[in-house]
Amino acid sequence: MRTAKRFSPKEAEEIYLVPYWSGGFFRVGEDGELEVTPLGPKGPAASLLEIVEALRDEGRPLPLVLRFPQILEARVKELNEAFFKAMEKYGYQGTYRGVYPVKVNQRRLVLETVARVGRPYHYGLEAGSKAELALILAQDLSQEALVTINGFKDDDFIRLALTGKKLGRNVVITLEKFAELPRVLRLSRELGVAPSLGIRYKLKAKGAGQWEASGGENAKFGLTTPEIARAVEVLRDQGLLDTLVMVHAHIGSQVTDIRRIKAAVREAAQTYVQLRKLGAPLRYLNLGGGLAVDYDGSKTNFYASANYTLSEYAEDLVYVTKEVVEAHGEPHPILVTESGRAVTAYHQVLVLEVTDVITPPGEERPQAPGEEAHxxxxxxxxxxxxxxxxxxxxxxxxxxxxxxxxxxxxxxxxxxxxxxxxxxxxxxxxxxxxxxxxxxxxxxxxxxxxxxKLLADKLVCNFSIFQSLPDAWAIHQLFPIVPLSRLREPPSRRATLVDISCDSDGRIDRFIDLHDVRAALPVHAIRPGEPYYLGVFLVGAYQDVLGSNHNLFGQVGEAHVEVGEEGFAIQRFVPGETAERVIEKMGFTARELTLGVERLVRQSRLSPAEKGAFLERYARELQGYTYLED
Missing domain, CATH: 1.20.58.930 (Methane Monooxygenase Hydroxylase; Chain G, domain 1)
Structure with missing residues (x-):
């Protein structure tokens, strides 16, 4: 009997590029199962397959999300430590005050973990809406931690921010357009509190990648240089120039090219210098977001990658800022960045189960045509x-x-x-x-x-791309996808993935590669009766909050998992949305639906037993998971 060729974990890691994108948080174990190492490569490990099987034993359905709060903790520490090390290396006289933009992922576990672990670093939070600010004000931040208020604002948003300052929070209101200035000043007089103001400077430098258009002269947010000059004059005339404490410049999200970042930092630092020369006592230089995640591991300026490391990013921001301000004899500012994707992406894994395989024709040699054939x-x-x-x-x-x-x-x-x-x-x-x-x-x-691609199998996976991976559909974002087991066997098949939504766009047919984009994913032959799980990685940023209820598929369940020397522990499980919960979002109530179905049943020719059984099944389905269940 022939046995399947066995190969090493190292070979499996190369096929799925694990060392290149994993940030040291995932690896292939000696038994061929994908492992998580949330404390780093030298720390304890746990098999993702064993975690999923433990959840299944508890009756938890798939698809589900695994969250690793220890990875979140590690990323917050890595970001802050990278800047402190860079400042020590270059003799930078200012300090660093990172800010997490809440819009990237507002889930409770994420927000509370970031706030708790960031507290010793005076790590702050950024709000882009009133609801986000309401979340932020309830968090246990240090007194020095920044609360930056970005986005367009109405009176109530500004009042909430100013009241937060009266409560002792280090709130800085960023002016995104000139018309916000008189509104903030009017409301600050009304509430009797001096504001701390930032000005979003509309960079001429542009980023690189999917969000390049979010920067430059046509950017949605920011003041032009004439507007900035006018704002300074208004503040000086009212004796409030000392309230201008920050200049903010944002090059865009997922900036893949470090050269573009350095050009933007130089321009922003120059604006800081010029505002200081106009008499504004600026303390903070906020360089915004843009720190990229290397989704494909290629270390290039491809839109799903980044041609720089975290330490290189921090060092370049520190060095360029120091060089610019020292050339003009100005003090080193407190550097601020608003990195979100790079903090949260790694901590979350989406687990999918393959429910069926669609194989193209021609697997077996066909029969010869008969004489009557065309x-x-x-x-x-x-x-x-x-x-x-x-x-x-x-x-x-x-x-x-x-x-x-x-x-x-x-x-x-x-x-x-x-x-x-x-x-x-x-x-x-x-x-x-x-x-x-x-x-x-x-x-x-x-x-x-x-x-x-033509010959690839289609693996039918129990999930909705529109709910769990909306950016893979909308903007062709690439994510690493890896089988959770059988990684001591060479993958003998190639496949694309299709979801269970009734939409032809519900598929994934682009996969990571170091040199290009793969048209199919290497997978193993599906064995009847044996579960085959796939993990989708680096999905902790934006996916949670961008998902839609297309086909009324709801939010999936999530498990919070911690890993220690004695194994893993499932700290908490948050069930996915029921059909009733998703339907209610559309304006219906379960009671109304049940009454309608009961009328239909009464008018039907079903037997009394059939009527009772159907109504019981209908009620059960309303309380059930929206995805396929065993």
């Missing part, structure tokens, strides 16, 4: 019979042309369904043979690049 079917068969490494190009091109012609003839009623079916079997088997030949070549010809 001549083009015979031509396809003859090409397959004569296929070799020498003529594979010609055979494949002829086969493709024959298949297309047969489709046209079928549409005209000139080819039978039986002939078309056999032709497709022959074509796909030919394509599989050609793909095997191409795989053995040192260079794959361009015209065969789509073969992998």
């Amino acid at each position: 001549p083009l079917v015979h031509e396809l068969w003859e090409g397959l019979q004569g296929l070799s490494a020498k003529n594979f190009r010609e055979v494949y091109h002829d086969a493709f042309a024959d298949k297309e012609t047969l489709q046209t003839l079928y549409d005209l009623g000139l080819v039978s369904l039986k002939d078309r079916a056999l032709a497709e079997e022959i074509f796909y088997h030919t394509a599989r043979r050609v793909y095997a030949i191409v795989q053995g070549l040192p260079y794959a010809p361009d015209e065969f690049e789509d073969l992998e």
Whole structure:
């Protein structure tokens, strides 16, 4: 009996690029299971498969999210320590005050963990709405921690921020447009509190990547240089110039190129210097967000990567700022960044179960066509019979042309369904043979690049991309995806993923690669009766709050997991949304729906037993998970 070829965890890590994107928080264990190492590579580890199986034993359904608060803690510490080390290295006389933008992930575990772990670093929080500010004001922050107020503001938002300052919080209101200045000054007089103001400077420098358009002269937020000069004059005329404490510049999210970042820092630092020269006693230089996550591990300026490390980012911000302000004899400002993605992305894993496999035709060698078959079917068969490494190009091109012609003839009623079916079997088997030949070549010809996608299985996964991975659908964001087990076996199949939504866009057919974008994911053959789980990684930023209820699929359940020397512990499980909860978002109530169904049942010809059974099932489904259940 032949046994499957075994290979090492190192080989599996290279196939799925684990060392390149994992930040040291994940690895392949010796038993072929993916492990989490939330305290770093030298700390304790836990098998993700064992965690999922423990949750299943408790009756927890999939899909679900695993959250690792220890990873959140590690990322907050790494960010702050990187800046303190950079400042020590370059003799920087200011300090660092990081701010977490709450919009990135407002989940309770995330916000409370970031606030608690950041407290010794005087780590702050940023609000972009009244609701976010309401969350922030209730957190246990240090007195020095910044609470930055960004976004467009109405009177109530400003009142809430000013009252937060009266309560002793270090609240800085960022002016996003000139018209906000008189409003803030009016309300500060009304409440009897002097504001602390920041000005968002509209950078000319642009970022790089998906969000490049969020910077530059056409950016949504920020004051132009003439508006900044006017704001300074207004504040000086009213004797309030000392309230201007911060200049804020934001280059954009997920900035992939460190050169763009350095150019933006230089411009922002110069603006800090010029405002100081105008008499504004600025203390803070807020360089905004943009610290990228290397989703594909390629360390390039590709939109899903970053060509710099965290330490390089911190050192460049510190060095460039120091160089600019010292050239003008100005004091080193307190540096502020508002990194969110880089803090939260790593801590969350989405776990999917494969429920079915859709395999393209041609897996097995087809039968020879009978004499009655269409001549083009015979031509396809003859090409397959004569296929070799020498003529594979010609055979494949002829086969493709024959298949297309047969489709046209079928549409005209000139080819039978039986002939078309056999032709497709022959074509796909030919394509599989050609793909095997191409795989053995040192260079794959361009015209065969789509073969992998054409021949890939479709793994049906129990989830909704619109709820759990909305940016994979909307902007083609790439995420690392790795099987949780069987990583001592070489993956023998290639697949794309499809969700259970009734939408053709509910699929993932782009996967990470160090040199390009893969059209299919290496996976193992699915064994009947044996669960096969996939982990989707780096999904802790934005995914939680951007998800939609398309097809009325709701928020998935989440497990909070801690790992120690004695193993893992599931600290808490938050159930996913029920059908009733999601339906209520649409304006219905369970009571109204039940009454409507009861009227229908009364008018039906069901037997009394059937009526009772149906109503019981209906009530149970309203309380059930919105995803497929066993």
